[in-house]
Structure formats: C-alpha cells, structure tokens
Amino acid sequence: MNxxxxxxxxxxxxxxxxxxxxxxxLSKVYLRTxxxxxxxxxxxxxxxxxxxxxxxxxxxxxxxxxxxHLAGIMVGAxxxxxxxxxxxxxxxxxxxxxxxxIEIGGQDSKIIILRDGVVTDFAMNTVCAAGTGSFLDQxxxxxxxxxxEFGRYALQSKKPVRxxxxxxxxxxxxxIHKQQVGYNLEDIIRGLCQALVRxxxxxxxxxxxxxxxxxxxxxxxxxxxxxxxxEEAFNQEVIVPQHHDVMGAIGAALLAxxxxxxxxxxxxxxxxVSEIDFKVSSFExxxxxxxxxxxxxHMEEKIIARWGDRCGKWKNI
Amino acid sequence: MKITYPYMSNSHIAIKNLFEGLGNExxxxxxxxxxxLSYGTxxxxxxxxxxxxxxxxxxxxxxxMGADTIVSTGGVGPCRAGLYTTLQEKILRSxxxxxxxxxxxxxxxxxxxxxKKIKRLINRRISLIELAGxxxxxxxxLKLLDEAEMTSFKIRPREIxxxxxxxxxxxxxxxxxxxxxxxxxxxxxxxxxxxxxxxDRKEDFDPIKIALVGEIYVVMEPTANLEIEETLGELGVYxxxxxxxxxxxxxxxxxxxxxxxxxxxxxxxxxxYFNEMCGGHGRxxxxxxxxxxxxxxxxxxxxxxxxxxxxxxxxxVLPAVEEKYGIGILSITIDEQTGKAxxxxxxxxxxxxxxxxxxxxxxxxxx
Numbered sequence: 001m002n003x004x005x006x007x008x009x010x011x012x013x014x015x016x017x018x019x020x021x022x023x024x025x026l027s028k029v030y031l032r033t034x035x036x037x038x039x040x041x042x043x044x045x046x047x048x049x050x051x052x053x054x055x056x057x058x059x060x061x062x063x064x065x066x067x068x069h070l071a072g073i074m075v076g077a078x079x080x081x082x083x084x085x086x087x088x089x090x091x092x093x094x095x096x097x098x099x100x101x102i103e104i105g106g107q108d109s110k111i112i113i114l115r116d117g118v119v120t121d122f123a124m125n126t127v128c129a130a131g132t133g134s135f136l137d138q139x140x141x142x143x144x145x146x147x148x149e150f151g152r153y154a155l156q157s158k159k160p161v162r163x164x165x166x167x168x169x170x171x172x173x174x175x176i177h178k179q180q181v182g183y184n185l186e187d188i189i190r191g192l193c194q195a196l197v198r199x200x201x202x203x204x205x206x207x208x209x210x211x212x213x214x215x216x217x218x219x220x221x222x223x224x225x226x227x228x229x230x231e232e233a234f235n236q237e238v239i240v241p242q243h244h245d246v247m248g249a250i251g252a253a254l255l256a257x258x259x260x261x262x263x264x265x266x267x268x269x270x271x272x273v274s275e276i277d278f279k280v281s282s283f284e285x286x287x288x289x290x291x292x293x294x295x296x297x298h299m300e301e302k303i304i305a306r307w308g309d310r311c312g313k314w315k316n317i
Numbered sequence: 318m319k320i321t322y323p324y325m326s327n328s329h330i331a332i333k334n335l336f337e338g339l340g341n342e343x344x345x346x347x348x349x350x351x352x353x354l355s356y357g358t359x360x361x362x363x364x365x366x367x368x369x370x371x372x373x374x375x376x377x378x379x380x381x382m383g384a385d386t387i388v389s390t391g392g393v394g395p396c397r398a399g400l401y402t403t404l405q406e407k408i409l410r411s412x413x414x415x416x417x418x419x420x421x422x423x424x425x426x427x428x429x430x431x432x433k434k435i436k437r438l439i440n441r442r443i444s445l446i447e448l449a450g451x452x453x454x455x456x457x458x459l460k461l462l463d464e465a466e467m468t469s470f471k472i473r474p475r476e477i478x479x480x481x482x483x484x485x486x487x488x489x490x491x492x493x494x495x496x497x498x499x500x501x502x503x504x505x506x507x508x509x510x511x512x513x514x515x516x517d518r519k520e521d522f523d524p525i526k527i528a529l530v531g532e533i534y535v536v537m538e539p540t541a542n543l544e545i546e547e548t549l550g551e552l553g554v555y556x557x558x559x560x561x562x563x564x565x566x567x568x569x570x571x572x573x574x575x576x577x578x579x580x581x582x583x584x585x586x587x588x589x590y591f592n593e594m595c596g597g598h599g600r601x602x603x604x605x606x607x608x609x610x611x612x613x614x615x616x617x618x619x620x621x622x623x624x625x626x627x628x629x630x631x632x633x634v635l636p637a638v639e640e641k642y643g644i645g646i647l648s649i650t651i652d653e654q655t656g657k658a659x660x661x662x663x664x665x666x667x668x669x670x671x672x673x674x675x676x677x678x679x680x681x682x683x684x
Contacts, residue, residue, distance in 0.1 A: 084666035
C-alpha cells in the first residue's frame, strides 16, 4: 500500500495528515503554529511518527498554506501548492458536486467557486482580517467563553443584537458598548456571527454566484454559530465536512498522490526531520536602499535555501 | 536648474537625456525603495493613493540630493491625479524645501501654458534641427527600452534556468542607458537580440496568457506592483500589459494636441459599460479587458491603487466582462504593503485556475 503525507502550515495552525492510496484518512495531527512554523512542523512529524510512522512508508509529500515553501524545503516535498488549490481539491474529494467552498482559517478567509469540478473563481481577503479565526478567538477570550462553546451560545439567542461588521476594530468596540448597556451575551455573540458573515459576503462573495452545494471548511467551521449564520444569509444548507479542520492538509496529500503518478521517487527526507537541526539566520543586504532582510535557512550548518530579497541576488544559492 | 521627475519603470533613462540635451543639470530620481515609501507615507494624506505617496517620497529624496526643479505631468478629468502636483508642491514647501514645480498639462487644452513651460526647460542655445534630433533620439531610446521589456515578457515563461531572462533584461537596459546616438541604439538593438538569444528556453511550450490592466503607475512600475510581471513569468506565464511608455505618450499626449481621442478602439470596446470617462484609466481598464478577452487571453489581472475611484468603477464592471467573455479576472488592490507572500499565493492560485480551465476546455473539444 502507498501512503501520502500532506502538510498545511498556516498562520494559526499547522496540520498534517496521512492518506492511503484510496485517499482514506489514516492519521491527522492538528497543532498550533504559535509563530514558530519550524517547531510546529517538527512536533507534528514526531506525533505522526508515533501514530503511524513505524507501520508505513511515505510515497509522496505535499505542502500547502502560507508556510508551504518553508515546509517544502524542510521535509523534502514532492509538490508545493497554494492553499486555494489544495482546499478546492479536498472539497471536491469530499463531494464532487460542490460548487461553493467557504474556507475560514486563522488569518485568511477564502471563497472558491467551482463548476463541474473546476475552480472558476476565487477570492481571498485582502485589506482586512475581520471575521477570521484569530478575531473570534480573541473575542471568546475577552468574554471568557471557551471558543468551542462560542457557537452554542450563539444558537441560544432569540433576538440577535446588531454588531458593526466592516472592520474588526468597529466590531469590537460596538460589542463592548452593547455589553455595557446590558444586552445579554447570547444575543451579542449571535450578532457577532452575523456581522462576520456579512463582512465575509461583502468582502469576498459580492458579485459571485453562490450556488449549492456549499461546503464550509477551515478551523472556524467548527463554530456552529458561524455555520448557522451562513445558512441564514445564503438561505441554503451549508455542509461542514467531518475533517473540516485539516482539509488543506488533505488537499496537499491528494495533490502529492497525483504528482507521484508523474514522478519516480519521493524527495521525502523521512520522519526524522524532527531530529534534524534547522536554523534560520538573517542579514540586511546593503545592495540598494531597499535594505531587504534576507533569510538564510540552515539544515545542520548548511544553507539550503534563502529568500527575502526583492532583486533575486541572493535567492539562487 | 537641477531637474528631477517621477520614476516610472525605465523611462527615467531617456528622460534624463532629454533634459540634459536641453541644457539642464539632472538629478535622476532614485528607484522607489523602502526609504521612498517611508517618506511618502509619512507626509502624504492617509487616503491619498499609492502613486501619490511614491511620487512624493521620490521628490523628497531627489530634493535631498540637490534637485531644485520638479517636472511632472498634470491631467484633467475626475481623477485626483490632476491636482497632485499642486498638493505635492504645498506639502513639500511646508516641509521647508525650496524648488520650482513645473507641471506639464495636456497640450490640447493648455497649449500656451505648455509652450511657456517647455521654454523654461530649454536652457541653452539649440537649433530646431538639433532639437528635432534630440527628441528623435530620446524617443528611439524609449522605444528600445519598451521593446527590451516586451521581449523579456515573451522569453521569461520559457526560460529553463530561473532568473536568466531577468538578468538578460537588466543587461539590455544597462546597454540602452549607455547609448548616445541613434547609431548606438541600432548596434545595441542587435546586441540585445544576441543577449536574449543566449537564454536557454523550452521550445514548443504554450504558456498561459495573462494581460495586466489598471491604473498606469501600478501597472508600469515594478516596485509598485511587487514585480508582478517577473513573478508571473517565473510561474510560466506570458504576461502582457496594456500600456507602455511610448505607446501611452503617443495615444494620449500627442493625440490630445490635435484634439483627437487616443486609444479609440479601447474606448469603443468599453462602450457597452462606459459611455463617459470616469477619470484615470477606469474606462481603459474595461476596454482593454474586453479586447484581451477577444484576443483569446486566458486571464486578466486588474491592478488598482487602494482608494482609486476610477479603478473601483472598473472593478465593479469587470465581473460582467468576466461572465460575458468567460475570461478569468483577478483584481488586486495595491497599497504600501511590501510583503510579497500574499500576492504570490493569489497569483499561483489564479494561474492554477486558468491552467485547469484551459485543460478542461481542451479535453471538452476532443470529446
């Protein structure tokens, strides 16, 4: 049996999955990135090794997410793909009839429009991160409610309060004002979910043809309050897949499986990358007034990659 | 007089020769950098557009380098750019700089004013024949700069070793900058052919074709758009843009002198959506989008500075174009961010999308 590893390194979470050649999920690891992707990847590999590592051999590796290049270099990826493509591939695998994918992660939110199994349009938040996982996390924290409970609170509301969307800063201060005049928590939370969905639609979905099936994935999909708010806004059923939190990683693994049809052998360095010493050093290039911060990526003393320069002087080692 | 002027792509090379030929000292504007941006964002109004900020920063740098005269273009119509030199002059004066601001307005409407200003820029005895020769040389130099850039767009997606085309292009620009006569330029043109010829490339490869439309500064100046053409080229995409310096000058300033409408075909193409101009390049963005769609391009990238009204108007029309012509469109709003990773992700995803669409169409045709 062949097995494929998919790694999704996002700003908030780092996820790893292993699938078999029939695309069945064998193991999944969900970790917080905590601003230290290298550590998170190594920790994830360690856990995978514990879960399945000694029983299987990996025949292909794919990486995705904002840390995909870093992860790709570290583990020796066979394919490095952007998160839009990875999420689309995973959603199609989950349900070939999907036509709309809502994906909300820690820092990014995306909409992907598919027709007959092909991505025809997408959008990703640009100017604002309101409505993404980090903001919800922060609000849950402020209200002293575990994030897992957030959605349940929202569903208990009978009369949602209107909260200003548009911008996380407006939303937060509007919420605080409404708390102070005595609205109850459930109604405020439901109002917040509605505001975030409104914001999502205004920022990303405007002008796009939202048609079923609609799949909602990413960390925020765990929030039943957000799911309900989307259903209310679209007047449609919104489906949350079982492994919604690791769909990016599943997509990366599926892409790796595809890639290995064209390639002879994998570049995977093995699970023991968790034992290898990876280091980052940087210097400021004085070649021009841009003063780019150039990053050196070391594997055991040897520089294996470099990035950060705008002119390409250092990129090629 | 120590003249400086806006930095836009490589046009500064030829413009320097023009002003020097007219008997002036020139302080060439520095390439926009982090420093330029920090000056621009510090002293410009917050909601001014990105080109305004970059130009303001450039002027500050040039004034610090000793320039005492700024030459820029003005404009008419609803876009704020027509007022920019006035506002920039005020800001720079409030910062204590002493200088002269010379704004060249469109010839069709302000011919007298324009002639007066051009006279101000001629600071040596120059015969008409000599002047004509100078203008011709500068024009040919600009043309060759544009040509060299266009060639790089064609070769880059096919290059085998990443970055080789960019190196060849830089060498070409260096050579063109050294030219002193039309004869030089002829030799250099052949030299450039050889340089590009030496770039190893994949034959029989049909790259995805993407056109760039949008506001002139963010489309033409690579530091403003985070080197989008280079990035696309290295993703194996042939990127063509809707304007080049020489073409733009011909289509706008020169035709304006004779009270003609430039880029008639572009404006006509936009008619179903635009009967009037909306300032800036809003109408041209839509017109060009339609023309490129008809030419069979796979996709279109629309570049707009944040808060640019004309491009916002265009952006709201583009989904209709997308639907009618089945061309993929990606709108990108540009401001002072210099983190390229987000742009890279969107471009990669967009190219993936277009590639899959094309593949599907091909399969569909076979079946």
